[in-house]
Amino acid sequence: MPLTFVTSTRGQPMLCLQGYVFRKDRQTNERTTWRCVEKTCKARIATEDDSHGEPPMHTHSPDPVDIKVRGVLSQLRESAAQRPSAKPTALVAEVVGKVESTATLGKLPKPDLLRRRVTHARRRAGPGLPTNPLRREDLIIPPFLKVTTKDVSFLYYDSGEGRSDRIIVFATLANLSLLKESNEWFLDGTFKD
Numbered sequence: 001m002p003l004t005f006v007t008s009t010r011g012q013p014m015l016c017l018q019g020y021v022f023r024k025d026r027q028t029n030e031r032t033t034w035r036c037v038e039k040t041c042k043a044r045i046a047t048e049d050d051s052h053g054e055p056p057m058h059t060h061s062p063d064p065v066d067i068k069v070r071g072v073l074s075q076l077r078e079s080a081a082q083r084p085s086a087k088p089t090a091l092v093a094e095v096v097g098k099v100e101s102t103a104t105l106g107k108l109p110k111p112d113l114l115r116r117r118v119t120h121a122r123r124r125a126g127p128g129l130p131t132n133p134l135r136r137e138d139l140i141i142p143p144f145l146k147v148t149t150k151d152v153s154f155l156y157y158d159s160g161e162g163r164s165d166r167i168i169v170f171a172t173l174a175n176l177s178l179l180k181e182s183n184e185w186f187l188d189g190t191f192k193d
């Protein structure tokens, strides 16, 4: 049976076995030893490829709900890093929406804490969002910010990096056709000397 893992907040793999979670202890060649995440528990187990040694005795009971919660959090961290421009609220709703077990839902951190985890995971995954440039000619737009969260092209026009008279237009074609069909447009702007 293949081994099951979740990732820690630091992005390290954790082994899940029979309701217990283990963090990596040491690795020598193909053999990895793991120790139980419970601080007072001395349980250790070794794995090699897809197989594991004899499951150890623990000083506490297994917690399958804890494993499910860790799984949900790993998934959240993964989507946070893979889709850097998706809103934290949307990612949290999406990942939590897939959880069916009420026991797992009950043990999940509150939504605002989950959203903070998204931000944290992105910071760890880096380089992430570029720092704000002081001049528009210095603005470098990374590819993931040139598309919407639905992967539709959003950078409509860019007169070019390195120009002080640079003009950048953000819009999707659907946005433009909305404008085209509208009789009234309301505008806002920020102007600086």
Ligand SMILES: [Zn+2]
Binding pocket: 020, 036, 037, 038, 041, 042, 043, 057, 058, 059, 060
């Ligand atoms: Zn243990």
